[in-house]
Amino acid sequence: MCDRHRPRAALVLGLPQAGLERPVSRDERTRIWQSEPVSVDVLFAGVAVADIEAAVAWYDHLLGRPADIVVRHDEVMWRITDAGWLYLVEDPRRAGHAVVTLAVADLDATIAEIEDRGLASAPIETIAGAGRKAAVVDPEGNMITFVEVGLSGD
Numbered sequence: 666m667c668d669r670h671r672p673r674a675a676l677v678l679g680l681p682q683a684g685l686e687r688p689v690s691r692d693e694r695t696r697i698w699q700s701e702p703v704s705v706d707v708l709f710a711g712v713a714v715a716d717i718e719a720a721v722a723w724y725d726h727l728l729g730r731p732a733d734i735v736v737r738h739d740e741v742m743w744r745i746t747d748a749g750w751l752y753l754v755e756d757p758r759r760a761g762h763a764v765v766t767l768a769v770a771d772l773d774a775t776i777a778e779i780e781d782r783g784l785a786s787a788p789i790e791t792i793a794g795a796g797r798k799a800a801v802v803d804p805e806g807n808m809i810t811f812v813e814v815g816l817s818g819d
Contacts, residue, residue, distance in 0.1 A: 761806035
C-alpha cells in the first residue's frame with residue numbers, strides 16, 4: 666500500500682501495515698508533520714446502507730426533513746452545514762459500519778426533537794472536560810452521534 670492511502674496516524678506512529686516493509690523512521694514522521702496539510706473545502710460523510718429506501722425514510726425522520734439531493738436511485742444527500750454533507754449510498758457489503766459525529770449547539774433540544782419523531786437515542790453522556798454526547802443507531806447498525814462541545818472550564 667502506498668503512503669498516500671495509509672492513515673496519517675499509521676504513518677506518523679510508524680505502525681506496520683500490510684505491504685509496508687519497515688516502520689516509518691523518526692525523520693520521516695517529522696517530515697510528514699512539517700508538510701502542508703490537505704486543504705479541504707467541503708466534507709462529505711458517507712453512510713453505506715443495504716436498503717436505500719428504508720434508510721432514506723429513517724434518515725428523513727432523524728434529520729427532520731427529506732434529502733436535499735437525490736444523486737441517483739442508490740445515493741442521496743442532506744446538507745448539514747454550508748460545507749458539510751451527510752450522504753447515504755446503497756452498498757450492502759459495507760452497510761452497518763459507519764460512525765458519524767455531528768456537533769450541535771443544544772444537545773438536549775436535538776435529542777428531544779429526534780425522540781419526538783419516534784427515534785430512540787442512547788442516554789446523554791457527559792465527557793469530562795469535553796462536553797456531552799448521545800448516539801443514535803440506524804436499523805442497519807450505523808452510529809450517528811450528536812455532540813455538544815463544552816466550553817472551557819466545563
